Amino acid sequence: MGENDIKGLEEEIDSAVDRLFVEKKGGAPESVPKKSPAKEPSYVKEPSYKMEKDIDLESPVSPMSPVQPPFAPPSSAAPPSSPPPFLESIEKMESQLLSLEWEITKENLGKTKEEVIALRETLKEKPDIRSVLNLMDKVLNYMVKNEEKIRPPLVKFLLDSKETVKLLMKKETDSEINTFKQLAYVGIQARFSCLEELKEAKPEPPPASLREEAERIEVIAKREKQIEEILSKMNLFLEKAEAISRKAEQQMFRAEQGIPKPSEPVTKAKPVPVNVTVFKVEERLFGVESDKIHKLFKVPGALVNKYSSQEKVRFKEFEARMVDLRKVFSIPKGDRKDEIKILTVKEDGEYKGLMIDEVLERLSTQSDMAGARGEYFLGTIHWTYQDRSIEVPILDLRKF
Numbered sequence: 001m002g003e004n005d006i007k008g009l010e011e012e013i014d015s016a017v018d019r020l021f022v023e024k025k026g027g028a029p030e031s032v033p034k035k036s037p038a039k040e041p042s043y044v045k046e047p048s049y050k051m052e053k054d055i056d057l058e059s060p061v062s063p064m065s066p067v068q069p070p071f072a073p074p075s076s077a078a079p080p081s082s083p084p085p086f087l088e089s090i091e092k093m094e095s096q097l098l099s100l101e102w103e104i105t106k107e108n109l110g111k112t113k114e115e116v117i118a119l120r121e122t123l124k125e126k127p128d129i130r131s132v133l134n135l136m137d138k139v140l141n142y143m144v145k146n147e148e149k150i151r152p153p154l155v156k157f158l159l160d161s162k163e164t165v166k167l168l169m170k171k172e173t174d175s176e177i178n179t180f181k182q183l184a185y186v187g188i189q190a191r192f193s194c195l196e197e198l199k200e201a202k203p204e205p206p207p208a209s210l211r212e213e214a215e216r217i218e219v220i221a222k223r224e225k226q227i228e229e230i231l232s233k234m235n236l237f238l239e240k241a242e243a244i245s246r247k248a249e250q251q252m253f254r255a256e257q258g259i260p261k262p263s264e265p266v267t268k269a270k271p272v273p274v275n276v277t278v279f280k281v282e283e284r285l286f287g288v289e290s291d292k293i294h295k296l297f298k299v300p301g302a303l304v305n306k307y308s309s310q311e312k313v314r315f316k317e318f319e320a321r322m323v324d325l326r327k328v329f330s331i332p333k334g335d336r337k338d339e340i341k342i343l344t345v346k347e348d349g350e351y352k353g354l355m356i357d358e359v360l361e362r363l364s365t366q367s368d369m370a371g372a373r374g375e376y377f378l379g380t381i382h383w384t385y386q387d388r389s390i391e392v393p394i395l396d397l398r399k400f
Contacts, residue, residue, distance in 0.1 A: 089119040090166065097162055101155055104314060106147065112158075113140040119165075128185055129168050135192045136161045142198055152317055157191055164188045186214045190221075274367040276381055278392055279343060279356045281325045282334050287381060287394045290362055294318075294344040294351065301339050313342075313353060320344050320351040323400045328376070347397035360385070367394060375399060 093115040100108045120133040136158055143150050164184045170177060189210075192198065275290040297315070299307055307313055312321050320342075326333060343354045367379045377393040384390075 089115065089122050090169075093119055094162060097158055101159065101316065104143075104147070104150055104155070106144065109140060109144050109147075113137065113144065116140065126168070128181075129165055132161050132164050132168070132185070132188055135188065138198060139192075139195070150314065152314070152319065153195065157188075157195065160191065161188055182210060182213065186210050186217060189214055190217055272367045272379070273364070274381070274394070275362070275364050276367070276392070276394060277362045278360045278383065278385075279354075280358050280360055281329075281356050282331050284325075284329065284331055285360070285383075285385065285390065285392050286325070287363075287392045288343070288345060288354070288397065289378075289394070292345045292347060292397060294346050296359065297342040297344065297353075299340050299342060304340055307342070308340075308355060315344075318344075318351050320353040322353045322355065324355050326355070328400070345397055352397065352400060 093112070096108065096112040096115050100112050116133055116136050120130055120137070123129050123133070139154055139157060143154060164187075167184050168181055170181075276287040277290045277293055278285055278287050280286075307322065308324060310322055312319055322342075325331065341356050341358065343356050343359070345352050345354065361383075363381065363383065365381050365383070367381050374393075376396055376399045378396045379394050380391045381394065382389060383392050
């Protein structure tokens with residue numbers, strides 16, 4: 001600021017003091033001796049800060065007011081505000097849940113439980129959020145005590161509960177958002193009550209309005225289940241009726257044509273068209289029906305011993321029982337591979353993991369069902385591999 005600006009600022013300050021004095025005393029202003037800026041410089045500096053603040057927030061800039069500098073000095077910059085503690089706690093809980101989704105261990109379960117409890121203590125004034133966190137705590141308690149019985153639906157419930165907590169923390173007052181919050185809260189309560197492992201544990205009762213909504217949803221679910229059972233029985237009845245009708249038509253046709261009914265049906269082994277995936281285990285080749293293959297996973301060499309020694313392996317979306325074909329068919333182990341592969345198949349609703357070396361080919365060919373050798377095979381196919389015609393046995397997945 002220049003010298004002229006400082007003098008103008010002093011005059012404006014003195015004028016403001018006189019006006020305040022008149023308003024307080026209610027009379028003519030008495031002569032107030034003006035103080036020189038040389039004697040009391042602090043008197044000028046303190047009002048100058050207040051004047052700048054008033055100009056910035058409310059009053060317009062007068063011709064006599066000092067010019068605001070284009071940039072504030074670094075020392076006057078306000079320090080960045082730290083995020084609320086519950087946001088940091090939510091991020092920690094979310095990070096633990098992601099690690100739990102990849103690998104379920106006692107250490108990960110314990111850390112996730114600690115983060116859930118910490119967030120619950122932080123949000124004491126949110127009864128709906130605390131209720132969801134209590135459900136997560138109960139699920140984690142069960143998983144810690146019954147690690148061998150952990151199923152993918154339990155991990156999925158924890159992830160959905162985390163998303164429900166994030167939705168309930170939104171501060172929007174829109175009626176549609178509030179409806180979504182209520183539906184999410186009621187839905188997660190219903191999901192918890194449907195968990196087979198935790199049916200004995202009862203969730204906290206929701207408020208009256210939410211409880212009525214939960215009861216209504218439960219009634220609708222029961223009705224839908226009853227309707228599905230009735231439709232299933234009707235379809236079964238119709239299939240049986242059609243089979244009886246076909247037999248009756250065949251008997252009537254034979255009676256009209258005078259054809260005697262054969263005593264025993266004549267069956268001949270005929271080639272059957274199949275889609276087969278051929279894979280290799282050491283030097284042996286095997287085939288499996290392509291429509292029963294689920295996924296193919298690669299296992300690094302450092303983890304081969306870990307997975308080969310386990311009876312069951314939990315993947316992200318399902319759990320599979322491991323099958324080591326080397327042990328089943330007494331195949332000698334060759335050189336250690338850099339990696340192995342797990343070919344997951346699904347048979348009668350159960351997932352099985354076949355430990356193999358590599359997938360060679362997917363074929364559409366004819367299968368000789370009478371050419372099966374051994375109790376573990378459905379049949380054989382003929383395939384040319386490395387300029388040689390060989391027979392490839394097709395595995396019967398029900399026998400493993």
